[in-house]
Amino acid sequence: MGISEQRVIQRMVPTLLRLRKTNFYRVIQRTLMLTFPFILIGTFSQIIQSTVLTKQGFFASVFHLSKWVPYYKYLHYPFDNLTNLTLNSVAVIAAYGAAKYLAKLHNRDEQLAGLTGAVALLIMAYQYTNQAQLGIFNALMLGTNGLTGALITGGVTGLCFKWFGKPGDEPQAPHTTQILQRTFGSLLPMLIVFLLAVVASLGMHWLMVASYSEETWEAFQKFATTSHSVWLTFGIAILTLFLEIFGLFGPYQQLTSNTPAMNTNLNYALAHHSAYNVPYPFTADTLYHAFGTFGGTGMLLALVIAIFISSNNHNYHVVARWGLLPALFNSNGPILTGLPVLYNPIYLIPFILAPVVNMGIAAMAIAFHWMPPVVYPVPIGTPGPLIAFIGTNGNVVALLLGVVCLIISTAIYLPFMHLAEAIVNAAQVEVARKGGNDHAKES
Amino acid sequence: MLKNPSGSRRLRSLIVLALGILFLGLLIGPSYRWTRANVTSMTGRHDSPMSPIIMIPGSSASQNRFDTLVTQLNKADKRKHSLIKLTVKKNDRVTMTGTLRPRDNEPVIVVGFENNKDGYDNIKKQARWFSLAFKQLTSKYQFNNFKAIGHSNGGLIYTYFFEHYFNRTDIKVKRIMTIGSPYNFSEANLDHKTQMLADFIKYRDKLPKNATVYSVAGTENYDTDGLVPARSVEAGKYVYQGQVKHYTEITVTGNNAQHSSLPQNQQIVTLIRQYVLDKKPKRSRTLINNTTTNSE
Known part of the structure; x- marks a missing residue:
């Protein structure tokens, strides 16, 4: 396996290196690098805001912060501000x-x-309003x-x-x-x-x-999040992942709560005192959000771990170390822009494959009744491997499956990470060979 | 910038990874406790047989407004509904008097306000105060459904509350009855919509879809109950009709059909018994039925 992987990497490096050297790609990479520090700061602010200072957040729920932290109601304002002006206007x-x-x-x-x-x-993001007041900016575009x-x-x-x-x-x-x-x-x-x-x-x-594009889009999103057929769920998950590696907005990006399917499931589980046999076991919530988003869209927590255990690239290690904490709480911004993963054809395959494989495993486990589907409420920003555990009311199999999924995803990401690393190294070797002058210009 | 991480750098990364895993491991326990407690409390609410009747009096009336009504109801119903009264002060504090009798699943809860003045601005404030009282009720009593009765402005407060504050998915309102509620204030002409009515119509899609709504009007003559024009009560159809499961208009005339007497009106007490209260559990009847089927 190791040797053949090396050979495949060797064969692919020159092509991808050529792509990397095009103006187009260089501009994208430099730009993403420029946004990285803003995204990093914004992401930290955002995870504090959403997990600690939102009532439904993970830490706030688990440690009942709103009950005993003084002035809890007001603490989120500065973080709202910081997040909005960094991450949300990047x-x-x-x-x-x-x-x-x-x-x-x-x-x-x-x-x-x-x-x-x-x-x-x-x-372009400015929104015209009927009122005489100043218009507001379209948050989605910024x-x-x-x-x-x-x-x-x-x-x-x-x-x-x-x-x-x-x-x-x-x-x-x-x-x-x-x-x-x-x-x-x-x-x-x-x-x-x-x-x-x-x-x-x-x-x-x-x-x-x-x-009425907004309404059409909303209708589509509603259709997507309320779908409960297995194939539709997988199809829309793939579409979401594909759109998101190209920096766009996928139908599953938003974690919508209170979809009809979810409510039906919850009511069924509460009425029967068991989450097995709920009417809609295969939905966005039971599969995609519970097993396909560890470390944010694309299972990037797995990529972080892959870098930790086998990367030789110093920069990768630095980005991964900074990105670990956000990734634990499902924020993938720093890894997406820091490595970068966004617009990176190398990561296209694992970015889609890893979540889909996990969803497949989860669907199988649910179908064979190894574990109940995720039906109970899960706090915002719950660490990926714990989502299924909490959402099944503390089912041990769900916890183990979360860990297994993480390991499998890491294995999926490893060869692609090696390929990306080989290209970075090849580029560095080339630059070094060209001599000191060009090198100085490049950096 | 060709720099391979030395052994120590790599080690540092692995330490960070180990710390991350340890961190996750430590969170398993608290997560488990939280979800267990959460699911238990949700199950408790879901299985609860309790279904209170929550009443809001009109302007210038206190939490004692419905005392006569409740006495009449209890007498007619041959059941003793507990009467619990809440008052929301101007500074958002909520006081509660009265107790829930054991095994009473249908208590009457009355929510009054220290500031019980008329006017749209006050109705908005009172709706917010009501939401505070409601929140307190939901944390004290584990009910998953309730019935709403609002007299006069109480019905308007309820409407504003349902449109702007009520977003619980675990609690639903089964039936709503507004009694003499002037949806268009004292304006009898429906071409002149007050700001409040316009706002009610604007946000009507937020109204609970599964509720059955009754709007009761009283009339002393052909067009007013002495205070509120019948046309103004009728305007409720622009808000509720088509938005909720059923919307029924009822007009009561005769004795005690004057605006302030409506809660004591014998017809209205009957309507409340018939439409708002839950049916009595007919255990004895079932037994008899069983025996008859057996004997057949």
Whole structure:
């Protein structure tokens, strides 16, 4: 196994290395790196907010924090604020980064390009209201789910600067005239970007009004979360995972509570004093959320463990160490952007495969009555391997199955992690071979 | 930047991993205790046979408003419903008097407010106060369903409460009866919707879908009970009709049909017995039925 794995990795490295060296991929990677610290801080703030300072949060429930912590009601405000302005507005930073790095590649005014990209994104996220008051921003476009849109916005901004701007090296000894010239050189692309953004924003609003897309989406999401056929559950889980590795919003992302199927299950379990034989054993809640989201979407807790036990890459270890605590509480932001996993074709397979395999195992265990399905309420931010344990009222088999799923997922992630590592190493070797000059430029 | 982690770095990662696993391991115990306690309490509520009748009096009335009604009910029903009274003070404190008799599954609970003034702003405040009292009731008594009766503004407070505060999935309201509730205040013309009625209509999709609702109007002449226009009571249909399981309008005339006498009106006491109270468990009847079937 080891030798053949090595051989496969060797064969794939050159192709993937070429992909890695394209401008497109380099811009994405640099941009994700730029967002990483914001996401890291935001994620820590968010897990404190959701597990400790929300009444339904894991620590708050298990240790009854709301009963004895003084001023508990008010403690979450500062964390709300911090989370909203870091994690939930990270797309602005991504738009800045993408525009900046692309402009830099083409020797344009990177600072103005970056800021233009960020403002263009805000223009598009601005929501027009009937009232005279200031509109609000569309949260979906500014948070982590807006990353893809932000990268596109930034990319288009960068391209506009490339096509319509004037190239110019940064003045060595900045005189006012030179700076002014450089600024005016960027005026045309800035105007074009803003105009495009306004048109796009109006277009999106028109589309939303004309096609009721929000309602259609809500209806679809409702359909998805209330489905209780096995195949539909698996299909939508795969769709969700696929969308999310590309930074989009999947139908299963939100943990919706109180779906009809869930209520029926809970009532049945309460009435019969047993969770076996509930009417809907195979739903998003019993399979996907309970067994497929350890460490957030894509079972990234397994990737963290895979890095801990067998990575040789220093950076991987650093990111994994920072990402462990959030991953324990199902926040995957730091790992998604730090390694990165987002937009990374190498991780596409395990990102989808690991959760689906776990769901399969869980479905089998439920079908054979090895354990009851998850029907009881689970606090927000419960660590992945404990979700099934809590949701089955402390069933030991469910706990063991959680651990088994984690081990299997780690095994699934290991070879892909090795491949990713081999590519990073190959890239580093190449850079080192090119000599000191290029190396300095690269970093 | 080619740097392989030295042995110590790798060791550090493994220590972090071990700490993480230890951390998870330590949480198993508390998690187990929490979910056990949680499921036990949910089962308790689910299995509870208790189904109180919760009443809200109208403006300028206290928690003692329904004393006569309850006496009449008990007399007619030949059952002794316990009477528990709650008062919510202006500073959100809730006081409770009265006790639940043992084995009484259908107590009458009356919630009054220190500030019992009229007006939409006060109704909003009272709805919030009621939600506090309701929360206290749910933690003290394990019931999974209840019946709601609101007299006059009490019905409006209930409507606001159901639209904005009531979001329990483990407790449902089976039946709602509003008695002489002016959904359009003193405005008799339905073309002139008050702000309150407009708001009620706006959020009506939040109303409990499975509740059966009765709106009782009293009339002294053809269009008013002396205080509230019959048209204003009738406006309740714009709020409830089509949103809840059943919406029934009932008009009572004759003796004691004046607005403030409605809770003592003999017809209304009968209506409450018939429509709101749970049916008596007919244990003796079943026995007789059994014997008859046996003998057949």
